[in-house]
Amino acid sequence: xxxxxxxxxxxxxxxxxxxxxxxxxxxxxxxxxxxxxxxxxxxxxxxxxxxxxxxxxxxxxxxxxxxxxxxxxxxxxxxxxxxxxxxxxxxxxxxxxxxxxxxxxxxxxxxxxxxxxxxxxxxxxxxxxxxxxxxxxxxxxxxxxxxxxxxxxxxxxxxxxxxxxxxxxxxxxxxxxxxxxxxxxxxxxxxxxxxxxxxxxxxxxxxxxxxxxxxxxxxxxxxxxxxxxxxxxxxxxxxxxxxxxxxxxxxxxxxxxxxxxxxxxxxxxxxxxxxxxxxxxxxxxxxxxxxxxxxxxxxxxxxxxxxxxxxxxxxxxxxxxxxxxxxxxxxxxxxxxxxxxxxxxxxxxxxxxxxxxxxxxxxxxxxxxxxxxxxxxxxxxxxxxxxxxxxxxxxxxxxxxxxxxxxxxxxxxxxxxxxxxxxxxxxxxxxxxxxxxxxxxxxxxxxxxxxxxxxxxxxxxxxxxxxxxxxxxxxxxxxxxxxxxxxxxx
Numbered sequence: 001x002x003x004x005x006x007x008x009x010x011x012x013x014x015x016x017x018x019x020x021x022x023x024x025x026x027x028x029x030x031x032x033x034x035x036x037x038x039x040x041x042x043x044x045x046x047x048x049x050x051x052x053x054x055x056x057x058x059x060x061x062x063x064x065x066x067x068x069x070x071x072x073x074x075x076x077x078x079x080x081x082x083x084x085x086x087x088x089x090x091x092x093x094x095x096x097x098x099x100x101x102x103x104x105x106x107x108x109x110x111x112x113x114x115x116x117x118x119x120x121x122x123x124x125x126x127x128x129x130x131x132x133x134x135x136x137x138x139x140x141x142x143x144x145x146x147x148x149x150x151x152x153x154x155x156x157x158x159x160x161x162x163x164x165x166x167x168x169x170x171x172x173x174x175x176x177x178x179x180x181x182x183x184x185x186x187x188x189x190x191x192x193x194x195x196x197x198x199x200x201x202x203x204x205x206x207x208x209x210x211x212x213x214x215x216x217x218x219x220x221x222x223x224x225x226x227x228x229x230x231x232x233x234x235x236x237x238x239x240x241x242x243x244x245x246x247x248x249x250x251x252x253x254x255x256x257x258x259x260x261x262x263x264x265x266x267x268x269x270x271x272x273x274x275x276x277x278x279x280x281x282x283x284x285x286x287x288x289x290x291x292x293x294x295x296x297x298x299x300x301x302x303x304x305x306x307x308x309x310x311x312x313x314x315x316x317x318x319x320x321x322x323x324x325x326x327x328x329x330x331x332x333x334x335x336x337x338x339x340x341x342x343x344x345x346x347x348x349x350x351x352x353x354x355x356x357x358x359x360x361x362x363x364x365x366x367x368x369x370x371x372x373x374x375x376x377x378x379x380x381x382x383x384x385x386x387x388x389x390x391x392x393x394x395x396x397x398x399x400x401x402x403x404x405x406x407x408x409x410x411x412x413x414x415x416x417x418x419x420x421x422x423x424x425x426x427x428x429x430x431x432x433x434x435x436x437x438x439x440x441x442x443x444x445x446x447x448x449x450x451x452x453x454x455x456x457x458x459x460x461x462x463x464x465x466x467x468x469x470x471x472x473x474x475x476x477x478x479x480x481x482x483x484x485x486x487x488x489x490x
Contacts, residue, residue: 002035004043005052005059012051013043020078023055024241025218026253027151027165028142031083033060039067039075047077052084055244059084059156085154088114088138093131097140100128103148103161110140111159119160123148133284151219166219166237173254174225178202178214180249182226196255197224197235206248216252224254418443 002021004013021035033055037044053060060081068076091114099106104121106129111118114137127147131140145152145161153160173179181200186193204214216222218240225232239253283291289304293313300319302309307326311319324333348356353365377394399408408415413428426439437452437459449462460466468474 003054004046005054006046007050007052009052009059011054013046015043018245021243021245022241023058023244024239025083026239027219027236028145029239031085031154033058033081033083034079036076036078039077044077047079053079053081057156061086083154084157085116085138085159088116088141089136091137093135093137093140094133096132097135098130100126102126103144103150106144107141107159107161110137110144116157116159119153119155119158121161122163123150123161164219166217166221168221169216170223171214171216171220172223172225173199173201173252174223175228178204179224179226182224182229182231184229184231194255194257195233195235196238196253196257197231199224199252199254201250201252203242203248203250222254 002015002018003011004015006012015035015037017040018035018037021033023033025031033053035053037047047062047065049062049064051062053062060083062079062081063086064080066078068078070076097110099109101109102125103123104118106127107118107121125148127144129140129143129147131143141152141159144150148161150161150163151165153162153165175182178201179199180202183198185196185198187196188194205216216237218237220237221234222237223232223234233256235254235256237252238255238257240250241252242250283293285291288302291300291302293300297313297315297317300309300311300313302311306328307324309321309325310323312322313319320335321333322335324331326332346358348354354363356362377392379394397408397410400406403421405419406417406421408417413426415423415427416425418424420443422441422443422445424441424443424445426441427437428439429436433454435452435454437450437454439447439452440449442448446463448464449460449466451458451460453459
């Protein structure tokens, strides 16, 4: 029977009507349970990932189940389980496992906090385990076994490290006796000739007349004989598959090698990226983090927690940054063309001569525009153009030319200058004296006459001669007072 346990290891259902059941175990390899049941009662609800199936005193995690409706309308649940050591795949040493010591000590260090305990350990010599980042506890156990030459045995949550599993009981697998079928597999791909036999075997030990005489188990050394195929070899059982419900027609793999450890290590090496090793242009290491390089060395990317770089290469291994992110200092650098639908940020700084701050104020050494520029106010030191039109121009000085004859308007007033830049006519406001008017100057910028308003009166003053000339009629209107003047008549 199969007992279903919950995550607290409490029995919640007992299955008796199951079929297609088999347990398959490899030396230093997989340890699996498969079975199927019909969906007929409330027990089926307990077949869930996370629960445990107990068979022959061993515990297996339910890791997969599939429900299929047959033509007759019945529903079959096919269940796949892994011995609870499967849990060790999910405890990872992120920084790696690099230690030297006795196997017992290293096993204890690896299993600490996992809920697993150490059973028997057949070795006491010092070994060194050097596994890099992201290694699982399961991989550490396999490496310890590889370093010692030992074989792992899992019994529920207990781990044993044995010198070898099984015995040499003098058992024979012989055609015509207990061999139902045989496949011979010879493989020389590794450079070494490896021979294995897959044997469908009749377990005679289950028959009363052979009880205790023809038993065998995983790891046993057996003699395999098939005269017709010319087979007569003594090798070990490295994999054993049987039905726990009716152990009679079983299957064994007999070989002159154990592939569990080496194959597992090979799969890790060929399907993951080791430290500072390249795989399909990807390298992971402690210095740069993740490095991705094109086959022709024309481009490379570097990712780690401190920076991100996309670089352009020259094909010979020399690179320059095209894009650089420094999140710690919040610096992001681009080379080349950047296109975007929208930029949102605090400020823009391009070199030392162009910037836009978070308030929208732009500073630049120069600029060229095509089209219209619309602004509420324009402030600046120098504006040049064919035409300026607007509601208001505010600045320190407005002038018609940089030098030579020109007219200037500034905070002091209005000034007309000659070709030498000397002030000749000034229109100003003297707020301290309460006067507003014109001052006329000679070529030495000496005032020679004024026309100004003072206390609501208009004054015309000449420093020298004041000359009136009219080619028409000169008219005076109002009161003309010559009382304070000397009038010379012809």
